[in-house]
Amino acid sequence: MTYISEITNVMEYEALAKEKLPKMVYDYYASGAEDQWTLQENRNAFSRILFRPRILRDVSKIDMTTTVLGFNISMPIMIAPTAFQKMAHPEGECATARAASAAGTIMTLSSWATSSVEEVSSTGPGIRFFQLYVTKHRNVDAQLVKRAERAGFKAIALTVDTPRLGRREADIKNRFVLPPHLTLKNYEGLYIGKMDKTDDSGLASYVANQIDRSLNWKDVKWLQTITSLPILVKGVLTAEDASLAIQYGAAGIIVSNHGARQLDYVPATVMALEEVVQAAKGRVPVFLDGGVRRGTDVFKALALGASGVFVSI
Incomplete structure (x- = not known):
């Protein structure tokens, strides 16, 4: 049995989650696509990047604050969109929104959330982005975007790597479906x-x-x-697509492989980061998600040119 009081790092929450969550729910959160090679590589790639430390520098005053799209935040660590959060906790995305606000950083709400944009907005002040999947129903997509805008969300994170869902074999084995007491609240x-x-x-x-x-x-x-609202293109892994994103008006780029849940055998995001940063040439900020578990991971991403990282919760 693992206790929260014993946890010393983010990775140890995984064992606790496995103990407490139903198998179908845990597998949904934890698994990647097919062989899950990219899922492992998202972490392993960070371990291959080493520091070249300098010594005897004055580090008595550290300032981690930064700006993202003109918004001041406490640190270059933000919350990535994560679907179906009420499967893990009854307060779901609303609890995440309050925590992000208390930490002084940005939360991104999934369009597949189990709490609506209005419910998240009602939790109080905070800087929030809205993640969008484009459906076959553009009038519905337009309604969602306008609702997010009215609810005070500050940017749209457009997911572009999901023309079809990755083959997540754990979900197939478990015949995954959203528990009956939950709904996709934004689509109600x-x-x-x-x-x-x-x-x-x-x-x-x-x-x-x-x-x-x-x-x-x-x-x-x-x-x-x-x-x-400014649009972040989420799911870029190549210099070519980074250039196109800027050409088509993106306000920012998120280097992402969808948590390795889409196409297996694509690079770890930290391995793709540098070429995207070089292609962007400072014209727009470049962010990263995928595999970030420690402060050293954040530092590595920043050193390679990221303006900040998004972490899943």
Whole structure:
């Protein structure tokens, strides 16, 4: 039995979660796509990056504050969008929003959240971004973006690496489906279907029915016509796509492989970071998510040119 009072680092929460969560829920949060090579590589790649320390520098005054898209935050560590948080705790995304606000940093709310943008906004002040999946129902997407804007969200993180859901074999084995007492709160009343139990992954079937596989760069321009919020393109792993993201008006880039849950055998995000930073040439900020577990990981990402990192909770 693991106790919270005994935990000394983020990684130890995994064992605690495995003890406390139903197997289907734990496997959903913990697993990656197919062989899960990239899932391991997201961590292993950080271990291959070594420091070249300098000594006898005055470090008596440390300032970790920074700005992201003009917003002042306490540290270059923000919260990445994570779906279905009420599977882990009854307060779900609302608790995360309060914690992010208390820590003085940014929370990104998943469009697949189990709390709505309005519910998260009602928790009090805070800087929040809204993550968007583009569906086959553009009128619904437009409604979600406008609701997020009205609720005080400050940017849109457009996920671009999910034209179809990655083959997550744990979810297939468990026949994953959202527990019946939970819903995708942002889509309630919008009539775009619900997640039903199937012979494999209910989430995969839902995504196949709802996500628009024709998503392309022109849709970044379309998004700009329905909102004045800055758009971060989330899911970039190459210099070529970084250049295109800037060409099509992205206000920032998030180097991400979707937590290794989409295409297996893509590079760890920290391995892709440097070429994206070089392609951006300082024109927009570049952020990173994936595999970040310690402060040393954050430092490595910053040293390679990231303006900050997003961590999943």
